[in-house]
Amino acid sequence: MGRLTGRKLILLGEEGGVSGPALEACLAASGAEVIFSATECPD
Numbered sequence: 001m002g003r004l005t006g007r008k009l010i011l012l013g014e015e016g017g018v019s020g021p022a023l024e025a026c027l028a029a030s031g032a033e034v035i036f037s038a039t040e041c042p043d
Contacts, residue, residue, distance in 0.1 A: 005031030013039040 009032050013020035020037040028034055 002030040002032075007032045008035050009033065010035060011037040013037070015039055015041040 004027065009027060011020050011023045011027065011034060013023050020039040024034045024037040
């Protein structure tokens with residue numbers, strides 16, 4: 001059981017860095033529930 005088990009996460013990735021779906025793939029395996037994931041482009 002991980003530290004994030006049962007937690008709800010909102011993930012914001014960055015286009016030039018780590019994308020939202022990549023974060024989601026890593027953190028979903030920890031037992032957390034991803035309720036929103038997006039990749040934003042900084043200006």
